[in-house]
Amino acid sequence: MKKIINDPATVVVDALRGMALAHADLLDVQYEPAVVVRADAPVPRKVALISGGGSGHEPLHGGFVGRGMLDAACPGAVFTSPTPDQVAAAVTRTDGGAGALLIVKNYTGDVLNFETAAELAAADGVDVRTVVIDDDVAVKDSLYTAGRRGVGGTVLLEKIVGAAAERGVDLDGCEALARRVISQVRSMGLALTACTVPHAGEPSFTLADDEMELGIGIHGEPGRQRVPVGSAEVLVPALLDPIVEDLPFGEGDRVLLFTNSMGGTPLIELYLAHGIAERLLAERGITVERRLVGPYITSLEMQGMSLTLLKLDDEMVELWDAPVHTPALRWGV
Amino acid sequence: MKKIINDPATVVVDALRGMALAHADLLDVQYEPAVVVRADAPVPRKVALISGGGSGHEPLHGGFVGRGMLDAACPGAVFTSPTPDQVAAAVTRTDGGAGALLIVKNYTGDVLNFETAAELAAADGVDVRTVVIDDDVAVKDSLYTAGRRGVGGTVLLEKIVGAAAERGVDLDGCEALARRVISQVRSMGLALTACTVPHAGEPSFTLADDEMELGIGIHGEPGRQRVPVGSAEVLVPALLDPIVEDLPFGEGDRVLLFTNSMGGTPLIELYLAHGIAERLLAERGITVERRLVGPYITSLEMQGMSLTLLKLDDEMVELWDAPVHTPALRWGV
């Protein structure tokens, strides 16, 4: 394992210290328990948007804290969901009197820990709602699994609902919008290499030189299927087709295409893949109206990528374009 | 070699196609010869800022084309400087009547190709100036080498001079400012893993599990010294000390600290390293007034990082803060 770290047990806190210094104008970082809070929190009469999950997916979620997106993020240990007291502290710190919306990615650990936190916060009299995002089409037979995982769609959800909350939409409205985004977003990812969790010290899995994991999650957990690596012309439809067919997306649909790096895949490959995905969508008569290309929801140093497709309507486009000022996404300000 | 590509010979053009689709509002991409041009070029009476170099360092340089930064970028083959006709075409496309400033990283190939292009453009009657950036303190004995390489300082140079050009500073002024930045910026990098150039198909070098290359360039060329990997508390000063001692930077100096990933190092490690660098600078009485943290000048999928330190004055701070609207850097708009 080669990493720029000190003690594996303190990686998250050590990184938070650097993040706090790098973005002191935007973020207020608490350590006991660990919470990344918007510098001007609580914002009076604004719905507080809170998310979190295991660390190792940076910039998700801490990089999305700030005006027009999250009010707080709760970073767990690497690939381990945060504890309820982190989430409860986040609610307390950001509650502006309009309630809090918890954005939870669908993993057993995340769901259980946020559930406990919601009980604690409700006991404190805060109106807390929870939405669970499960956009990963790679997980089949959800009856026989923990259900579809929350992956790339989370970034789009946080941006769009973040913009609504910033505009003063109330808790009911934010919750309904979040559920609408969840119902219209689908993702799938692949890994060319594994990643190494610092405290584990060894890669999560091993792939031969000509193999990839199709349908990988974002936690270094193996994917659904190990298949031979192909050219980009083969890989991109292997992700895109299941996504399109799942919702399904069809001719005439307007979409946001999010081409994401798992961390180790460089931008030159990502742009290359993005170009192919746009071409394939055009061939299906689907209009790409907005796009996001870059490493926004990652798995440490894993090489690989994911595609996310969100069916847009006018309101979502407007909310996507609305100002955002966070470490990782910034426009309109 | 595992990459999301088709034919290694067309990687750059294939990636440019995706980039053009992803950023159609900002960029106009030409293919024969390959040039990434600001969508609203030429901007009348504005000095045209042009840079370029081998591809594989994304987002450098194409990701820095746009308002407040570059007017055009010339992407060569991967790790191969562009040809003179690319640069000449960039000058022709962006010349707004106020002349052009070529920003060249100090590598034999880049210098020679831009030199030829400058001759071609001058023959066409355009006032062309060239500045060569050589901020890599890892290269010693510059009398016996091709001189120090241009690395991380390039990003800061392009942002600061780009802001000046956008404000209407003339060619003399832009050139003088560029030379001032070059005189005050220093960098150094390290690699934990090698990268693989697509057409080569094999890693540029091999490192044992406990080795790193200190003083790595950005082209997968081996560094000056192969040393054992240490903890972040050892690695960060190994980069920072030679930088601070070179200029030298001293107590009371105001600086911009740029903590850069070589591509494969994830943000969690980068923030961790950034935090240590800030602490070490504070211990030396050096004030970090601005910072940039992320993968902005990379070596494909290489794991590693670099630090860049720029001594600031009021004018540079103001120009750094000025609006910029490019694919990779965006604020104030």
Add this chain to the structure above:
Amino acid sequence: MDCTAESVADAMRAVAAVVVEHRDELIRLDREIGDGDHGENMARGFTALVSKLDGNVPSSPGGVLRLAATTLISTVGGAAGPLYGTAFLRAATSVGDVASMDGAVVAAALRAALEGVVARGKAELGDKTMVDALTPAVAAAESVAATGGGVAEVLEAAAEAAELGADSTVPLVARKGRASYLGERSAGHLDPGARSTSLLLRTFAGRAR
């Protein structure tokens, strides 16, 4: 033996040592069909519990169990944190404020723990989770307690059954937790949470002797 607050606290310290010792094994098991953090999560949680117990042991066995619950909930994270946390919380409630536990109290506490885990995680027997270790352990504990067995006998029976239960997860296809994403590929691996449950019970049994 006397099953007082002090002896439950000692058992918790012993569990912490065992979990730390088996940290890498649990990580490896979780790497195979999960995300490789189970050993680290459990070690972090029980290490935190040990420092909380230092010089500050609650006055009843139930108090120690409650402290274990809140500490695990606030330090473990992941799926295991809330599940083990709920297990200890329900056990604590079941034990109440008795000063010393006997075999029947222990068996009832185990039953409450199992019910908590199932209430939280909704896993059924055969889903390849810690429930597969805990369910037979509870049954064995109850049958020994029903015939008047003491704490040592109850826990010995539970530990033995948990080991067999954990081993029974190997051929199973996971239907809950992270391993379920693997589908058929999860078969052939021991479930890390079932393994940690059997380690816990084995250690408790060892201290009760």
Add this chain to the structure above:
Amino acid sequence: MDCTAESVADAMRAVAAVVVEHRDELIRLDREIGDGDHGENMARGFTALVSKLDGNVPSSPGGVLRLAATTLISTVGGAAGPLYGTAFLRAATSVGDVASMDGAVVAAALRAALEGVVARGKAELGDKTMVDALTPAVAAAESVAATGGGVAEVLEAAAEAAELGADSTVPLVARKGRASYLGERSAGHLDPGARSTSLLLRTFAGRAR
């Protein structure tokens, strides 16, 4: 033999084939002390030259050399592009518009090429660059031409000297180009540009026989 535009064009086609054949070797050499692109750069440039020559061969040897120069400059990039480009440009100028070259014209063209490379790249003998192959080649060519040698003899002598010159770069510490960043670690490796220069001259010599 007759050294006309057609035969120079044929020689360029032969060079392209040889460069493509040695592409991986040149990449490997450049990977060791550079950035691993020299073989790809040269193959790209000469392949482009071959398509330009298809059905459109300039009317004089000088014209072919000039076409080689502009094509290499606009397709090779890196250090090698401008250096080989300048070399062919200066050679073309030196040859002028003669319809066929003799030994003396070839030797003079090689001298002009060397001067162009040195003017552009400022490398001295012993800096571990293509100059170390080209310099002895020019000297050998000139001495054969001075005693009335024909094109074939002149190029044979140049090729032989270039090979020795290229080999002589192995122990050197680079002081120019990318290899110079390695300092002492550049010693023990053959310079890729010197190797490609010797391949070019060997191929020219082969076609001249």
